[in-house]
Each structure stands twice: as structure tokens, then as C-alpha cells.
Amino acid sequence: YYTNAYGSTSCTPCDEGFYANTIGQATCTPCDAGFYTSKNGSEVCDKCKVGTSQPSIGQSSCIDCNTGEYSAFAASISCLPCASGKYANETRSNFCTSCDPGTFQSNTGQDQCDDCLPGKYNDNKGQSKCSSCSSGFHMPYYGATICLECDAGTFQSRSGEDDCEECAAGYFNPSTGQGSCQPCPSGTFTNITGQTSCFDCPEGTFTSASGSSQCLPCNPGTYNPTTGQAACLPCNPGEYQDEYGKSTCVDCG
Numbered sequence: 001y002y003t004n005a006y007g008s009t010s011c012t013p014c015d016e017g018f019y020a021n022t023i024g025q026a027t028c029t030p031c032d033a034g035f036y037t038s039k040n041g042s043e044v045c046d047k048c049k050v051g052t053s054q055p056s057i058g059q060s061s062c063i064d065c066n067t068g069e070y071s072a073f074a075a076s077i078s079c080l081p082c083a084s085g086k087y088a089n090e091t092r093s094n095f096c097t098s099c100d101p102g103t104f105q106s107n108t109g110q111d112q113c114d115d116c117l118p119g120k121y122n123d124n125k126g127q128s129k130c131s132s133c134s135s136g137f138h139m140p141y142y143g144a145t146i147c148l149e150c151d152a153g154t155f156q157s158r159s160g161e162d163d164c165e166e167c168a169a170g171y172f173n174p175s176t177g178q179g180s181c182q183p184c185p186s187g188t189f190t191n192i193t194g195q196t197s198c199f200d201c202p203e204g205t206f207t208s209a210s211g212s213s214q215c216l217p218c219n220p221g222t223y224n225p226t227t228g229q230a231a232c233l234p235c236n237p238g239e240y241q242d243e244y245g246k247s248t249c250v251d252c253g
Contacts, residue, residue: 013041016060030058034075051092067111081109084128098126115143118162132160135179149177166194169213183211186230200228203247217245
């Protein structure tokens, strides 16, 4: 209570937001920032509770922290924005929650986290960004915590991709998680995409180049009696062959 007039017959209670903690006061003192009192005639001010703040003096209430903000200590003069990688989705929060694996938040003061985009992942909590899937891996879904290996017969040469590509004709991939496909060795081929192995060239054919999608017939004068060959054999003396793609030569006579 206080009185600031001469000849007073009574004292006046301090207004809300003000206090007098000693007797004989001519004025009341405003509550400090971070404090309040909602009662008339207060002797002390109360601390603002966690999850609230008050930046001004002489106040009768505290201000709730907004979503995306928090106040961890009593008598706070301001609420703090949640750091990147964290969020607060309720008012009056006294802490921020770490983003779950598979999510992220790159900005401060947010009330939610975002899912990692396809081609990216996050296997830890509280992250401000997602990592790109490495070459040989992919992720077609949102909110992933891992990346998936490319299947055998496929590849992915780039990072951060949401799918894998089939090996082209003439190429193969026997293993998972690869960043490139292998060319078919000479003497072998594949004429379809997405293969895990190559086929031997049939008898009477050959291919000398790697990465072939077809085999070539042996020329006249040559032959090939076995599969998977990089070259044809010339007919021996006393033999001939006047057709393409043959596995034997013909005796003269």
C-alpha cells in the first residue's frame, strides 16, 4: 500500500503490475521485466512461468510463447526461437523438440519439421538438412531414414536421385548398389536392357568389341565352332566356306 498525499486517512493499494514491499511508501514500484502481479495491493511480484515472458515493466500478466518459440527459465524477458533442427507446435512451450529421423528443419522459430524429399534421407534426430543418397542408391519416398541400393541390372551414377536406371543393351550389372554398369566382354552380348549377365555369342558368330548388343556372323572363308568367341577362325587348307555365319568349313572336292 502507499499514499502520496498529505493528511491521508488511509493508504491506497498498489495497482496491478506494481508492488510495495516496505511500509511507509509514497509510491509503488513497477514489477521488473520478467515479473508480474495480477493483484491490487501486492507486496511482491511473481516470476513469469516457464513457457511465458514479459519484456516490459509494470505488467499484470505474462505473454505466452508462440508456437516455434520457448522459454526454459522463469522470469524470462523474451521467448527464444527454436533452433534449426527443432520445433515447438504448442504455445507456452518450455523446450523445443528435435526433428525426427527422416525429417528436417532448416529455419529457426518453426512449429513443425519437413519430410526429407525423395532422393534424400536423414538417420539422425534434430537435423537442419537431409543428406543426398549416394551414387548406386536411390529413395523414391518422402521422409526416408535410409537409401535403397539399386538392384542388380540397374545403376545410378548421380547422388540424390529417386530411382535407378536400367543397364543399357550391351552392358550388365551383377551386383546391387552400383554407380555404373559393366560392358559385356568381347565374345558376349546382350540385346535387352537391365541385365545381370551377358550371353555368349552363338556358334558361327563373334564380337571383338566390348559392350556389344549383338554378335556378327563369321565372314565367308571363316568359321566359329564354339560359343563366346571374339574372332572367327580361317578355314584350313583344303577347306572352304562361301556363306556367312557358319560353324564349320567344307572340304574341297
